Amino acid sequence: MDAIPYEHGLILAAILFVCGLLGVLTRRNIVFVLMSLEIMLNACGLAFVVASARWQHAEGQIMYLMILTLAAAEVAVGLGLIIQMYRRFHTVDISVLNEMKG
Amino acid sequence: MQEWTGLLPAFPLAGFVLLVLSRGRMPRGIAGVIGAGSVGLSFLLALTIAIGVLNNGGQAYTTVLWQWMQVGDFAPGFSFYVDGLTLVMILVISGVGFLIHLYATAYMADDPGFARFFSYMNLFVAAMLVLVLADNLLLLYLGWEGVGLCSYLLIGFWYDKPENGYAARKAFVVTRVGDTSMAIGLFLLFSQLGTLNIQQMLMLAPQQWSVGSGIAVAASALLLGGAVGKSAQLPLQTWLPDAMAGPTPISALIHAATMVTAGVYLIARTHVLFELAPSVQLLVAFIGLATLLMSGFTALTQTDIKRILAYSTISQIGYMFLALGVGAWSAAVFHLMTHAFFKALLFLAAGTVILSLHHEQDIFRMGAMRRRLPVSFWCFLVGSAALTALPFTSGFYSKDEILLAALGQEHYGMLLWTGGVLGAFLTALYSFRLVFVVFFGRDRHQGSSHGEDHAHAAVMEAMSPVMFFPLLLLGLLALGGGFIHVPVDTVFGAVHEEVHASQFLHALMILIPIFGVVIAWGVYGSASYQKAGEHLRERLLAAPIGRRAYRFWFSGWGMDALYQWLFVNPFMVLARLNRKDAVDQIYGWVAQAARVGNSVVVMLQTGNLRWYAISLVGGMVLVIGLGVWR
Amino acid sequence: MTLLFYSAGAIALIATLSVILSSNVVHALVYLIISLLSVAVIFFALGAPFAAMLEAIVYAGAIMVLFLFVMMMLNLGQATEDEERAWMQPSLWIGPGLLSGILLLLFVSTLLTHDVTLAPVEVSVRDISLLLFGPWLLAVELASMLLLAGLIAAYHLAKK
Numbered sequence: 001m002d003a004i005p006y007e008h009g010l011i012l013a014a015i016l017f018v019c020g021l022l023g024v025l026t027r028r029n030i031v032f033v034l035m036s037l038e039i040m041l042n043a044c045g046l047a048f049v050v051a052s053a054r055w056q057h058a059e060g061q062i063m064y065l066m067i068l069t070l071a072a073a074e075v076a077v078g079l080g081l082i083i084q085m086y087r088r089f090h091t092v093d094i095s096v097l098n099e100m101k102g
Numbered sequence: 103m104q105e106w107t108g109l110l111p112a113f114p115l116a117g118f119v120l121l122v123l124s125r126g127r128m129p130r131g132i133a134g135v136i137g138a139g140s141v142g143l144s145f146l147l148a149l150t151i152a153i154g155v156l157n158n159g160g161q162a163y164t165t166v167l168w169q170w171m172q173v174g175d176f177a178p179g180f181s182f183y184v185d186g187l188t189l190v191m192i193l194v195i196s197g198v199g200f201l202i203h204l205y206a207t208a209y210m211a212d213d214p215g216f217a218r219f220f221s222y223m224n225l226f227v228a229a230m231l232v233l234v235l236a237d238n239l240l241l242l243y244l245g246w247e248g249v250g251l252c253s254y255l256l257i258g259f260w261y262d263k264p265e266n267g268y269a270a271r272k273a274f275v276v277t278r279v280g281d282t283s284m285a286i287g288l289f290l291l292f293s294q295l296g297t298l299n300i301q302q303m304l305m306l307a308p309q310q311w312s313v314g315s316g317i318a319v320a321a322s323a324l325l326l327g328g329a330v331g332k333s334a335q336l337p338l339q340t341w342l343p344d345a346m347a348g349p350t351p352i353s354a355l356i357h358a359a360t361m362v363t364a365g366v367y368l369i370a371r372t373h374v375l376f377e378l379a380p381s382v383q384l385l386v387a388f389i390g391l392a393t394l395l396m397s398g399f400t401a402l403t404q405t406d407i408k409r410i411l412a413y414s415t416i417s418q419i420g421y422m423f424l425a426l427g428v429g430a431w432s433a434a435v436f437h438l439m440t441h442a443f444f445k446a447l448l449f450l451a452a453g454t455v456i457l458s459l460h461h462e463q464d465i466f467r468m469g470a471m472r473r474r475l476p477v478s479f480w481c482f483l484v485g486s487a488a489l490t491a492l493p494f495t496s497g498f499y500s501k502d503e504i505l506l507a508a509l510g511q512e513h514y515g516m517l518l519w520t521g522g523v524l525g526a527f528l529t530a531l532y533s534f535r536l537v538f539v540v541f542f543g544r545d546r547h548q549g550s551s552h553g554e555d556h557a558h559a560a561v562m563e564a565m566s567p568v569m570f571f572p573l574l575l576l577g578l579l580a581l582g583g584g585f586i587h588v589p590v591d592t593v594f595g596a597v598h599e600e601v602h603a604s605q606f607l608h609a610l611m612i613l614i615p616i617f618g619v620v621i622a623w624g625v626y627g628s629a630s631y632q633k634a635g636e637h638l639r640e641r642l643l644a645a646p647i648g649r650r651a652y653r654f655w656f657s658g659w660g661m662d663a664l665y666q667w668l669f670v671n672p673f674m675v676l677a678r679l680n681r682k683d684a685v686d687q688i689y690g691w692v693a694q695a696a697r698v699g700n701s702v703v704v705m706l707q708t709g710n711l712r713w714y715a716i717s718l719v720g721g722m723v724l725v726i727g728l729g730v731w732r
Numbered sequence: 733m734t735l736l737f738y739s740a741g742a743i744a745l746i747a748t749l750s751v752i753l754s755s756n757v758v759h760a761l762v763y764l765i766i767s768l769l770s771v772a773v774i775f776f777a778l779g780a781p782f783a784a785m786l787e788a789i790v791y792a793g794a795i796m797v798l799f800l801f802v803m804m805m806l807n808l809g810q811a812t813e814d815e816e817r818a819w820m821q822p823s824l825w826i827g828p829g830l831l832s833g834i835l836l837l838l839f840v841s842t843l844l845t846h847d848v849t850l851a852p853v854e855v856s857v858r859d860i861s862l863l864l865f866g867p868w869l870l871a872v873e874l875a876s877m878l879l880l881a882g883l884i885a886a887y888h889l890a891k892k
Contacts, residue, residue, distance in 0.1 A: 004737050007843045009778065012741045014839035016748055016771075018832045023752035025715055025828030028819045029812070031757050035764055035799070039748055042791065045783075046771055053778040058859040061783050062868050065860075068790055069875040073882030075795050079802045080889030086806050087892075093815075094711050101709030719831050726838050 009050035017043035030085065030094045034078050041071045104154065107165040107182050110147055110192060111231040113140040114224040121221035130216050137220025138203035141227050145196035152189045160186050160592045164237055164301075178298055183237030186589035190435055191234035191367055194442045198359045199227050201572035205450050206351035208569040209457060219259060219349070226252035230360055234367060239288050239298040242368070246284070246332070249361045250277050256352040257345045269344040276341040280331015284368075287324030294321070304374040311378055318378035325372060326382060326389075333365030333419045336393045340661050342416055346408040350456060353408055354449030358415045359442040366422045366438050370431050373594060377429070387427020387511070391521045394420030396659050398528030402535070403656040406463045407452050410536055413658075414489060415445055417525060421504050424522060430507030431594040437500035439588060444488035444497055444580035450573055451482040455540060465539045472541040479541045481573045486537050488580040490530040490615045496583030501526065505611055519607075523614055530618025538626040733777050740773040755816040757808055761799055768792040779854040 016039060023036030045064045052060025082092065089096045117140030121133060128136075155161065162185035170180045184192075203223060210219050229248025236242035258270030292298050294317055295306050311318045329335075334342035345357045356362070369376060369386065376383045394417040401413035418441045425434035455471055455478055456463055472479045488497035505526075508518040642648040654660060706717075747767035754760040768791045775784035864872055 004734050004777075008741075009737075009774075010843050011840055012744070012774070014836060014843070015745060016767075018836045018839075019745075019748045019752055021719060021835065022825075022828055022832045025712060025719065025832070026825055027752070028712070029757070029816055031799075031803070031806075031808075032752070032760065035751060035760060038764065038791075038795070039751065039767070042768060042771060042787075045787075046774065049775050049778055049780050049783050052780060052855065053853075056853050056855070058855045058863050059868075061780055061855060061860055062863055062871070064783050065786070065864070066871060066875060068786060069878060072790065072795060073878050075798055076882045076886035077889065079798060080886040082802060083805060083890045092806065092808065092812070097711055098709035100711075100714075101704075101707045716827060716831065719828075719835070723831055723835050723838070726835070730838050730842055 006050060006054045009053070010047055013043045013047040013050060016040075016046065028093050028095060030082055030092045033094065034075070034082065037078075038071060038075065041067055041074075104151065104163055104165065104184070106147060107151060107184060107235070108167045110144050110151075110182075110196070110235065111228040113143045113147070114231070115228040116140060117224040118221050118228060121217050121224065124217055128217050130211065133217040133220055134207040137217075137224055138200065138207055140224055141196060141200045141203050144227065144231065145193075145200045148189075148192045148196045151184065152193055155184060155186075155189060156589060160589050162186075162592070170241070175296060176292065176298075178238045178240040180241060181237045182235040183301065184235065185593050186591070187367075187370060187435060187593045188234055190439055190588055190590065192231060194439055195227060195230050195234065195360050198442050198446050198576070199223075199230075199355055201575060202351050202355045202359070202446060202450065205354075205453070205569050205572040206349075208566040209351055209453055210349065213349075215259065219256075222252055222255045222259070223352075223355070226256070226356060226361070230364070233364060236300075238300060239291065239303075242300075242371075243285070243288060246328070246364065246368075247281065249356070249364065250274065250281065250332075253277075253345070253356050253361055256356060257348040259348050259352065263347075266347040269341075269347040273341040273345045276338055277331045280328045280338055280365075283324050283331070284328025287321055287328065290317070290321050290324060300371060304372070307375055307378060313378055314380060315378070318375060319382055322372070322375045322379040322382040323385070325368060325375065326386060329365030329368045330389065331365070332368075333362050333423070334416050335365070335389050335419060335423055336396065337661070339393060339397065339416050340658065340665060343409050343412045343658060346406070346412050350408065350449055350453035353412070354446045354453070357412065358445040358449050362415060362419060363422070363438045363442070366419065366426065366434055369423075369426045370435055370594075373426075373431050376426070383427055383429065384514070385427070387424050387508070387514075387518060390420040390423025390425075390427055391518055391525075392420075393417065394424065394525040395521060395528070398525050398532065399655045400658050401532040402528065403652055405465055407456065407465050407468075407536065407540065408449075408463055410465070410532060411445070411448055411452060414448075414529065414533065415441075417529065418445065418489070421501060421522070421525070424508055424518060425504040428507050428511045428518065430504060432588055432590045433500065433503035433507050435590050436588045437497075437504055439586070440488065440496040440500045440580070440583045443576055443583045444485045444495075447481055447573065447576035447580050448485035448489065450569075450576065451478045451485060454478040454569060454573070455482075465536060468540045469543045470541070477570050477573060481577045482541065483537060484577045484580050486533040488583075489533050490619065491526060492615060492619070493612055494581075494584075496580055499584035502611065509607070523611060526611070527614045527618045530615040531622050534619045534622035535626050538622060543626075737774055737777040740770040740777065743767075744770040744774065753820075755820065756813050757803055758800075761796065761803065764799075765792050765796050768796070781854065782857045782860055 020036045020039030020041075020043060023039065024033055027033055027036065045067045048060045048063040048067065050060075052058065052064070085097070086092060117136050120136055121128070124133065155163075162183065164181055164183045166179050166181040168180045170178050203220070206219070206223070210216055213219060226249055229245045229252060231245070233242055233245025233249060236245060254270050254274040257273050258267045260266050261270075288298060291303060295303050295310065297303060297306070307318070331338045342357060342362065346353050348357075376386065397413040397416040397420065401410050401417065404410045404413060418437070422434045422437050422441070425431075425437060454475060455468065458471075458475060459468065462468065484495070488495040491497040491501040501522075505519055505522045508522050509515045511518055643652060657663065744767045747763045747770065750763040751760045751767065754763060768787060772784040772787035772792065775781075775787055
């Protein structure tokens with residue numbers, strides 16, 4: 001069984017993270033934005049698990065668990081907001097949320 | 103009883119709090135009872151304390167209420183010190199104060215600000231008691247400023263008239279000059295002696311400073327500044343005549359009997375410091391002399407009954423300063439007490455006259471009040487006799503002591519004595535001018551119809567035993583107060599040796615006031631000489647020098663105009679020059695820059711969520727980039 | 733294992749790109765599930781079977797089902813898809829793409845300097861549990877609080 005260079009794991013995580021970021025920045029549909037956020041969170045989790053494997057220690061995975069919890073809570077709240085927004089504006093376009101300005 | 107000393111100022115303070123909390127909705131009866139009753143309780147307590155202390159041989163004691171503050175070595179306590187001097191002061195304040203409160207319940211009965219009036223009065227009594235009870239100068243200063251505040255509030259009591267507000271501000275600002283000097287004196291004393299406790303200070307000062315040393319002179323001169331401001335002596339006396347804008351009971355209590363004598367109390371309390379600075383002490387004597395002469399001349403020309411009494415107050419306090427200046431501490435305190443009696447009496451009697459004439463204060467519009475207000479007349483007569491120091495009245499004994507002590511002064515004895523006697527002559531002249539013009543002669547009041555006026559006066563005489571009881575009691579005190587022994591021998595140490603004056607001088611001191619009364623009668627009183635008197639007055643005023651002197655004296659020796667020219671006008675010019683406030687402009691620019699920057703940054707805030715996200719990421723990339731490629 | 737890692741990584745990458753490029757929400761969701769499952773496989777390859785299970789159950793299972801439910805409730809039709817396609821202008825991608833590219837460059841440039849290989853040693857459930865209910869107990873409690881807060885907030889927000 002040959003070894004995997006651990007940078008490769010981290011690079012994969014970085015690529016996934018940047019993909020998620022790209023999604024957040026470009027999409028106008030709020031459901032896609034939320035999904036992209038999930039991708040970014042998941043990429044972070046991946047980085048932690050890779051680190052856990054690198055140091056052969058379980059604490060990285062505990063961090064991953066925390067991120068999982070966070071993601072679950074975030075998705076629940078985010079989806080609730082999406083429903084509310086759809087009710088109020090009848091669209092999923094985040095451009096309608098432009099009240100937050102000086 | 104000694105452990106209850108703390109309650110002395112607490113009663114009036116509680117009265118003040120109650121009256122303030124009632125916000126003027128309290129029935130007048132209850133407000134009056136609280137206002138007068140709280141001071142009455144203080145008086146009873148003061149009486150029992152005094153009896154206890156005097157039975158104990160006049161032993162002084164200190165009551166520590168609590169530690170006020172503690173900053174390093176500076177730890178003034180909230181504690182009261184009671185000795186003979188304090189006893190005299192608290193008895194005068196609460197006793198005379200109670201009588202005046204009682205009088206005021208009738209005098210102010212129709213005023214819409216009844217409860218407010220009594221709340222200020224109670225606060226004043228509380229502050230004044232703290233002033234005289236304080237065992238350290240900081241607590242004394244608290245009371246000092248407290249009475250100043252109450253004086254301001256009460257002078258401007260009828261605040262809907264602008265000139266009353268102006269008088270209040272003037273009193274506040276002018277006394278503030280003295281208070282600042284006193285505050286600097288306190289700093290100096292603390293930095294030099296390391297304590298503000300009066301008894302410790304009086305003990306330490308003679309050990310550390312030699313007689314006439316610069317520090318002692320500076321400290322006592324600064325304290326003198328405070329005393330001069332509060333007691334309306336030259337050159338800070340200009341506020342007191344204007345302070346008569348307040349209701350008459352205020353003039354009686356604050357601006358005659360108690361507050362204005364605080365300066366005398368301060369100097370008497372710290373007399374050791376003044377003994378260490380003979381030059382300053384001499385200055386005190388000459389300030390007193392100059393003040394009493396100047397205000398005597400001014401009182402001669404005034405036509406407003408309360409202003410005459412105000413100038414007479416200044417002049418009498420001048421006598422007290424004279425006594426302090428020649429080291430006759432107990433004589434000063436004695437005169438302070440008798441003056442409180444007869445001056446309060448005079449003001450209250452004048453108050454009934456003013457009230458019966460619907461707030462008429464010009465004496466030449468009064469006249470023949472003797473028949474209308476017999477009680478007030480007799481009381482006023484007694485007060486004037488005591489003020490003039492006619493034999494066997496209280497003022498006679500106290501002024502006699504002062505003049506004898508002045509005569510005993512080493513270098514300037516004769517000068518001070520002559521000035522004092524001249525002052526006594528002037529006192530007799532102006533006070534009996536007042537008596538004769540107001541209570542004798544024709545009735546010159548042109549108000550409402552005669553019958554109604556008489557009815558009004560009669561009703562007043564009959565209706566207000568509350569007003570006349572204080573008058574009668576004060577009249578008795580003004581007559582017999584000279585026989586009260588002031589228990590201050592233990593306070594001022596060695597009793598001064600008796601000054602033996604010749605029979606001739608004694609006779610002169612008795613006769614000169616009587617001579618003054620006779621002249622006043624000749625010019626203003628007697629019917630047969632009245633024509634001649636008026637003729638003489640006209641002749642005097644017709645002469646250019648006479649007219650000029652009259653105008654000069656009438657304006658209070660031009661002090662107001664001088665200060666207007668010397669301080670007020672330059673200040674106004676400065677204020678006008680700096681109308682736009684140069685310093686504020688700079689801060690204006692800062693605000694302007696912030697506003698412009700804001701409007702620029704606001705443009706970045708589009709409300710577009712993706713724009714925000716991109717900015718966020720841009721910042722993140724920048725920070726990480728800086729971290730990686732340092 | 734190495735093969736597993738690289739192939740799963742490739743699948744995850746392709747699936748993720750499909751997610752962000754897709755214009756149909758439900759398709760995107762399915763791609764996302766694929767991506768998550770392949771990450772689970774990567775976890776397994778890295779010797780973290782517990783994390784892999786959780787990824788499959790919680791992420792690909794629970795959370796994605798939640799998304800699906802919401803999609804059903806929103807009931808986005810063909811119109812949304814057309815709209816979505818209209819929004820996908822290339823010019824829109826320049827700025828974000830540039831930033832993301834720089835970020836990726838930064839990540840990779842820092843990561844390529846080291847050379848440590850991973851020897852997949854399996855971390856058992858037991859090890860994790862010992863840590864979770866030992867030194868990390870407080871974190872577990874806080875996580876439960878967070879979930880409770882999320883629950884209440886979601887309930888409140890989605891209410892009519």
